[in-house]
Amino acid sequence: VPGRQIDDTFLTEIEEKLLQADMGVGNVDRIVTAIRDKWRLGRIRNAPDALGVIREQVLGMLTAAPAEGAPPSKSDDRELHFAEAGPTVILVAGINGAGKTTSIAKLAWLLKNEMGKKVMVCASDTFRAGAVHQLSIWAERIGVEIVRHKQGADPAAVAYDACEAAKTRGIDVLIVDTAGRLHTQDHLMRELTKIRDVVTKRIEGAPHEVLLVLDATTGQNAVLQAKNFGQAIAVTGILLAKLDGTAKGGVVLSIKQQLNIPVKFIGLGETPQDIETFEPKRFVEALFG
Amino acid sequence: MLDALTDKFNNVFRTLSGRGRISEENIREAMREVRTALLEADVSFKIVKDFTEAVVQKAIGREVIKLLRPGELMVQIVYEELVNLMGPVDTRIYYVQPPPTVIMMAGLQGAGKTTTCGKLAKYLVAKGHHPLLCAADLQRPAAVEQLRTLGAQLGIPVYTDDSKVAPHGEVAKGAAVSVCRAAIAQAKQTGRDVVILDTAGRLHIDDALMGELREVNTQLKPHQVFLVLDAMSGQDAVNSAKAFNEQLEVDGLILTKFDSDTRGGALLSAKMITGKPVKFIGTGEKLDALEEFRPEGMAQRILGM
Numbered sequence: 001v002p003g004r005q006i007d008d009t010f011l012t013e014i015e016e017k018l019l020q021a022d023m024g025v026g027n028v029d030r031i032v033t034a035i036r037d038k039w040r041l042g043r044i045r046n047a048p049d050a051l052g053v054i055r056e057q058v059l060g061m062l063t064a065a066p067a068e069g070a071p072p073s074k075s076d077d078r079e080l081h082f083a084e085a086g087p088t089v090i091l092v093a094g095i096n097g098a099g100k101t102t103s104i105a106k107l108a109w110l111l112k113n114e115m116g117k118k119v120m121v122c123a124s125d126t127f128r129a130g131a132v133h134q135l136s137i138w139a140e141r142i143g144v145e146i147v148r149h150k151q152g153a154d155p156a157a158v159a160y161d162a163c164e165a166a167k168t169r170g171i172d173v174l175i176v177d178t179a180g181r182l183h184t185q186d187h188l189m190r191e192l193t194k195i196r197d198v199v200t201k202r203i204e205g206a207p208h209e210v211l212l213v214l215d216a217t218t219g220q221n222a223v224l225q226a227k228n229f230g231q232a233i234a235v236t237g238i239l240l241a242k243l244d245g246t247a248k249g250g251v252v253l254s255i256k257q258q259l260n261i262p263v264k265f266i267g268l269g270e271t272p273q274d275i276e277t278f279e280p281k282r283f284v285e286a287l288f289g
Numbered sequence: 290m291l292d293a294l295t296d297k298f299n300n301v302f303r304t305l306s307g308r309g310r311i312s313e314e315n316i317r318e319a320m321r322e323v324r325t326a327l328l329e330a331d332v333s334f335k336i337v338k339d340f341t342e343a344v345v346q347k348a349i350g351r352e353v354i355k356l357l358r359p360g361e362l363m364v365q366i367v368y369e370e371l372v373n374l375m376g377p378v379d380t381r382i383y384y385v386q387p388p389p390t391v392i393m394m395a396g397l398q399g400a401g402k403t404t405t406c407g408k409l410a411k412y413l414v415a416k417g418h419h420p421l422l423c424a425a426d427l428q429r430p431a432a433v434e435q436l437r438t439l440g441a442q443l444g445i446p447v448y449t450d451d452s453k454v455a456p457h458g459e460v461a462k463g464a465a466v467s468v469c470r471a472a473i474a475q476a477k478q479t480g481r482d483v484v485i486l487d488t489a490g491r492l493h494i495d496d497a498l499m500g501e502l503r504e505v506n507t508q509l510k511p512h513q514v515f516l517v518l519d520a521m522s523g524q525d526a527v528n529s530a531k532a533f534n535e536q537l538e539v540d541g542l543i544l545t546k547f548d549s550d551t552r553g554g555a556l557l558s559a560k561m562i563t564g565k566p567v568k569f570i571g572t573g574e575k576l577d578a579l580e581e582f583r584p585e586g587m588a589q590r591i592l593g594m
């Protein structure tokens with residue numbers, strides 16, 4: 001309601017809306033307190049004023065410089081980085097079922113069709129039933145090359161072969177799919193580090209991007225996911241999948257603040273075209289839209 | 290048990306009330322800790338609100354106000370109330386005569402339906418049943434292959450029809466019904482007493498795809514519909530669980546990925562919004578990682594204590 005005046009009921013509604021977006025209690029408290037303070041001081045009066053404050057606060061959270069002590073990274077950097085020469089390697093990881101393989105199909109499509117890159121995908125998920133087959137179908141549909149071994153093979157060995165193949169075949173971008181794993185499974189996280197190490201050894205400067213795929217329906221656990229994956233493989237950006245549902249994915253605010261990892265892409269469906277670069281302004285509008 | 294919370298309550302009451310008596314206001318104030326804990330565990334804010342109010346009323350009714358160290362009783366009330374909300378416990382699977390009993394899995398993309406089909410089949414075999422798996426996800430690339438592989442690992446037959454799989458860019462509309470029907474017919478012929486239908490993941494707001502499930506539901510009347518949900522889900526769990534339940538009349542819930550460090554508030558949210566029992570929880574990728582749901586321990590986990 002545009003002309004609506006701020007009062008306690010309004011503040012409660014705002015609080016609920018933001019909580020519902022998975023923004024986390026701490027963040028929501030901070031924002032609601034900011035609105036309440038400004039209102040009490042008479043600096044703001046009505047709903048549009050309050051929304052203005054929220055926009056400002058949330059955009060600040062998504063784009064501000066890192067908090068003190070936070071690890072240095074290209075925090076506002078939502079671009080993909082490419083190797084100066086030779087293949088660019090994008091390593092993709094995340095927990096089970098987050099949307100990794102489908103997101104790789106989207107990235108491959110985007111890189112091939114919108115940027116004219118020669119793309120190869122690597123089937124380093126050798127664990128889950130049907131995973132290699134799933135990526136093969138996408139590679140064929142999109143028309144990109146694939147390197148794969150049988151189910152049960154060593155995922156690092158597949159990555160090794162893919163790196164070599166990418167170099168000899170003049171590939172621009174190699175995207176590595178990995179098996180879903182929980183951030184709490186130490187041995188599987190070590191396996192991931194090993195895949196990363198192999199890639200680093202085979203191709204100079206690789207991996208150039210390490211994307212963590214998060215399911216937008218995930219709640220506060222996503223922060224722990226980002227933390228552990230970040231430690232294991234130095235995540236450079238997030239791909240927030242499944243934003244076409246009714247979940248808002250507000251937990252990326254906490255991830256940005258606490259870990260300084262930027263969102264680079266969003267996933268909006270199950271076809272290769274359903275990918276967009278992350279736009280903070282639109283994201284903020286959708287949070288309470 | 291829940292010592293940390295007991296201490297917190299006692300401390301809060303001590304500082305709030307000074308040396309005087311505890312007031313209703315003090316109780317409300319102390320409940321803020323619980324509210325935060327539940328929200329951090331991803332319990333739906335609406336449910337948290339109702340829950341805290343219910344606890345406050347109980348605390349007043351049980352005269353917490355008169356106690357010198359009310360922490361213990363408060364914690365007891367919180368705990369009891371949480372366990373209450375998770376019950377009544379009913380992890381049974383209801384079989385029909387004559388067989389086969391048809392069980393359908395439904396849920397959002399990536400929740401764990403296909404894997405859970407495999408787990409449930411293994412669980413049923415251990416109970417002396419003879420399940421048939423049915424690959425009715427004609428949408429996701431390699432979904433049929435995934436179930437076929439799981440069936441082969443378990444030595445359990447899988448009904449598949451690759452000719453019904455949706456071509457790229459198309460929605461396999463209507464085909465799921467015929468695939469499920471054929472699977473049920475095959476189960477009758479081959480003496481399999483339970484049919485487990487794996488369906489494609491879909492968004493609760495995708496009317497076309499929800500329509501496909503409604504069609505399977507009305508035409509084939511599966512005896513039990515299980516909604517598969519990711520235990521790491523956030524606030525949106527209530528929305529999807531509500532929509533699936535409204536459209537399919539879900540019989541039970543299965544929460545997957547409880548082997549993670551999620552506090553798992555989505556379990557409470559889904560249970561409350563649907564009123565349906567939690568049947569199983571998934572605790573790993575392996576096919577034996579399925580447990581009958583027990584509320585003990587879950588309350589503590591959600592509270593983070």
Ligand SMILES: Nc1nc2c(ncn2[C@@H]2O[C@H](COP(=O)(O)OP(=O)(O)OP(=O)(O)O)[C@@H](O)[C@H]2O)c(=O)[nH]1
Binds near residue numbers: 100
């Ligand atoms: N609605 C929607 N569904 C998506 C999106 N991204 C992926 N999915 C679906 O989510 C499910 C899981 O996607 P996958 O790409 O297989 O996920 P994954 O992370 O590779 O899964 P694992 O390899 O098993 O860990 C599939 O049904 C996808 O079609 C998205 O942006 N929106």
Ligand SMILES: Nc1nc2c(ncn2[C@@H]2O[C@H](COP(=O)(O)OP(=O)(O)OP(=O)(O)O)[C@@H](O)[C@H]2O)c(=O)[nH]1
Binds near residue numbers: 096400549
């Ligand atoms: N850690 C863990 N992983 C699980 C569990 N249940 C399923 N998974 C994994 O989660 C991912 C998705 O599982 P699927 O069974 O493919 O999920 P689905 O709901 O059938 O996915 P769609 O058909 O794409 O909608 C896979 O990597 C599974 O191995 C569980 O209880 N714990």
Ligand SMILES: [K+]
Binds near residue numbers: 097215398519
């Ligand atoms: K999921």
Ligand SMILES: [Mg+2]
Binds near residue numbers: 100131178179180
């Ligand atoms: Mg995958």
Ligand SMILES: [Mg+2]
Binds near residue numbers: 426432
């Ligand atoms: Mg499936």
